[in-house]
Amino acid sequence: MARKVTKAELIDALHERSSLGRKDIHVLIDGLFEEIKKAILEEKAVELRGFGTFEVRIRKGRKRARNPKTGEPVSVSDHGVAVFRPGRELKQEAWKISAMASPSTDDADASGE
DSSP: OOOOOOHHHHHHHHHHHSSSOHHHHHHHHHHHHHHHHHHHHTTOOEEETTTEEEEEEEEOOEEEEEOTTTOOEEEEOOEEEEEEEEOHHHHHHHHHHHHSOOHHHHHHHHTTO
16 A cells, blocks of 8 residues: 655645745645635536646435445435546556555565465
Protein backbone atom coordinates (compact mmCIF):
# COMPACT_ATOMS: atom_id res chain seq x y z
CA MET A 1 0.00 0.00 0.00
CA ALA A 2 1.22 3.50 -0.82
CA ARG A 3 2.45 5.76 1.98
CA LYS A 4 0.21 8.76 2.63
CA VAL A 5 1.44 12.33 2.37
CA THR A 6 -0.20 14.80 4.75
CA LYS A 7 -1.07 18.42 4.14
CA ALA A 8 1.65 19.38 6.65
CA GLU A 9 4.23 17.46 4.61
CA LEU A 10 3.08 19.22 1.44
CA ILE A 11 3.42 22.58 3.19
CA ASP A 12 6.95 21.70 4.36
CA ALA A 13 7.96 20.58 0.85
CA LEU A 14 6.62 23.82 -0.69
CA HIS A 15 8.32 25.86 2.04
CA GLU A 16 11.68 24.28 1.14
CA ARG A 17 11.15 25.08 -2.56
CA SER A 18 10.05 28.70 -2.13
CA SER A 19 10.71 31.85 -0.17
CA LEU A 20 7.19 31.84 1.30
CA GLY A 21 6.58 31.18 4.97
CA ARG A 22 4.78 28.07 6.20
CA LYS A 23 1.80 30.12 7.37
CA ASP A 24 1.42 31.79 3.95
CA ILE A 25 1.61 28.43 2.18
CA HIS A 26 -0.96 26.97 4.61
CA VAL A 27 -3.38 29.84 3.87
CA LEU A 28 -2.79 29.42 0.13
CA ILE A 29 -3.40 25.66 0.16
CA ASP A 30 -6.50 26.00 2.33
CA GLY A 31 -7.81 28.65 -0.06
CA LEU A 32 -7.14 26.43 -3.08
CA PHE A 33 -8.94 23.47 -1.50
CA GLU A 34 -11.87 25.70 -0.51
CA GLU A 35 -12.22 27.06 -4.06
CA ILE A 36 -12.09 23.56 -5.56
CA LYS A 37 -14.71 22.35 -3.06
CA LYS A 38 -16.93 25.37 -3.75
CA ALA A 39 -16.78 24.81 -7.52
CA ILE A 40 -17.53 21.09 -7.19
CA LEU A 41 -20.53 21.77 -4.95
CA GLU A 42 -21.80 24.23 -7.58
CA GLU A 43 -21.59 21.28 -10.02
CA LYS A 44 -18.70 22.81 -11.95
CA ALA A 45 -15.71 20.81 -13.14
CA VAL A 46 -12.29 22.03 -11.99
CA GLU A 47 -9.69 21.33 -14.67
CA LEU A 48 -6.02 21.59 -13.75
CA ARG A 49 -4.10 21.06 -17.00
CA GLY A 50 -1.37 18.46 -16.70
CA PHE A 51 -2.83 17.19 -13.43
CA GLY A 52 -6.50 16.26 -13.74
CA THR A 53 -10.15 17.21 -13.31
CA PHE A 54 -12.35 17.30 -10.21
CA GLU A 55 -16.09 16.99 -10.83
CA VAL A 56 -19.39 15.64 -9.50
CA ARG A 57 -21.09 12.67 -11.09
CA ILE A 58 -24.65 11.66 -10.30
CA ARG A 59 -25.05 8.05 -9.21
CA LYS A 60 -28.38 6.40 -9.78
CA GLY A 61 -30.29 5.39 -6.70
CA ARG A 62 -31.46 1.85 -6.00
CA LYS A 63 -34.64 0.65 -4.37
CA ARG A 64 -33.01 -2.51 -3.10
CA ALA A 65 -29.75 -1.79 -1.34
CA ARG A 66 -28.41 -3.14 1.93
CA ASN A 67 -26.94 -1.39 4.95
CA PRO A 68 -23.53 -3.09 5.25
CA LYS A 69 -23.41 -2.60 9.02
CA THR A 70 -26.82 -4.03 9.93
CA GLY A 71 -27.71 -5.99 6.79
CA GLU A 72 -31.08 -4.18 6.76
CA PRO A 73 -32.58 -3.47 3.31
CA VAL A 74 -32.71 0.25 2.45
CA SER A 75 -33.45 2.38 -0.58
CA VAL A 76 -30.88 4.85 -1.87
CA SER A 77 -31.91 7.91 -3.90
CA ASP A 78 -29.90 9.48 -6.71
CA HIS A 79 -26.89 11.32 -5.28
CA GLY A 80 -23.75 13.15 -6.29
CA VAL A 81 -20.27 11.69 -5.92
CA ALA A 82 -17.08 13.75 -6.10
CA VAL A 83 -14.58 12.20 -8.54
CA PHE A 84 -11.08 12.94 -9.78
CA ARG A 85 -9.98 12.07 -13.31
CA PRO A 86 -6.21 12.21 -13.74
CA GLY A 87 -4.87 14.12 -16.74
CA ARG A 88 -2.92 12.49 -19.55
CA GLU A 89 0.50 13.45 -18.15
CA LEU A 90 -0.32 12.12 -14.67
CA LYS A 91 -1.75 8.91 -16.14
CA GLN A 92 1.39 8.35 -18.22
CA GLU A 93 3.72 8.88 -15.26
CA ALA A 94 1.59 6.70 -12.96
CA TRP A 95 1.55 3.96 -15.61
CA LYS A 96 5.34 3.70 -15.30
CA ILE A 97 5.06 2.92 -11.58
CA SER A 98 3.34 -0.41 -12.21
CA ALA A 99 6.16 -1.42 -14.55
CA MET A 100 8.76 -0.90 -11.82
CA ALA A 101 9.12 -3.57 -9.16
CA SER A 102 9.22 -2.34 -5.58
CA PRO A 103 12.36 -3.27 -3.57
CA SER A 104 10.38 -5.33 -1.05
CA THR A 105 8.86 -7.43 -3.86
CA ASP A 106 12.30 -8.15 -5.33
CA ASP A 107 13.66 -9.23 -1.93
CA ALA A 108 10.78 -11.66 -1.38
CA ASP A 109 11.16 -13.12 -4.90
CA ALA A 110 14.91 -13.55 -4.49
CA SER A 111 14.56 -15.42 -1.19
CA GLY A 112 12.03 -17.81 -2.69
CA GLU A 113 9.13 -16.75 -0.48
